[in-house]
Amino acid sequence: MSIRDDWIILDTNVWIFGLRRIPHLPACAELLQNLNQLRVVLPRQILQELQANLVDDELRALFRLLNRLPIAPKIDWQKAAPRIVAKYQRMGCKLGDAVVSAHAEEVGIKILVTENRDFLEELTGLPFRRLRASQAMAELRAANPR
């Protein structure tokens, strides 16, 4: 199994850094360029965060792009179950991160790509891998030696 075979969540920061083309995090933009090789899940919390950051036109353009992907992304507007959110809060997640983690568990996600240090460095015992965008790009290159 490679990163191309697993359904993955790109955290909001990866979408936003990628669209902003933040100079010292070029892998975020690179990942967006390579979305056609990924199986992307967009859970409710991240959808709402994107709505908060993008204006309507930008959001529509993003969804038009997502609709062109060879593997249709999973758009999941379901609220995560409060008991699962609470479980992740007990594990040390802040409420918002607990919601993302609960979504990931419910959808069976194995990989969260994020630049959020709370996810990357602080939390242990989560049932999904946390990768920086640069690590995700490295795995993608390794899986696709073109």
Next chain:
Amino acid sequence: MVVLSSARKLGEGLTMRERVEELARQIVSLEESDLQALWERVEELSFSHSINALSDRYRKRLEEQGELSKGAEKILLKLKQIRQEIASREYPG
């Protein structure tokens, strides 16, 4: 001007229309596997072009709002704040 530019001779002395026709002929003569690879590559490049266009639009808006030069740490903090606000609204108490 439009008529003049569309009729202008291109690199090999062909008009744009002739050039497109020539390209189309070359494409349909490809082997099926090459054709498939070509379509995939065209779609990749087209997707890349579109995501760059969206990024350009977003960056332009941020620039107009004086937000484009904000550092990654500040952006992360703002994103965390938005995350908490949304989650608190959805999961009160």
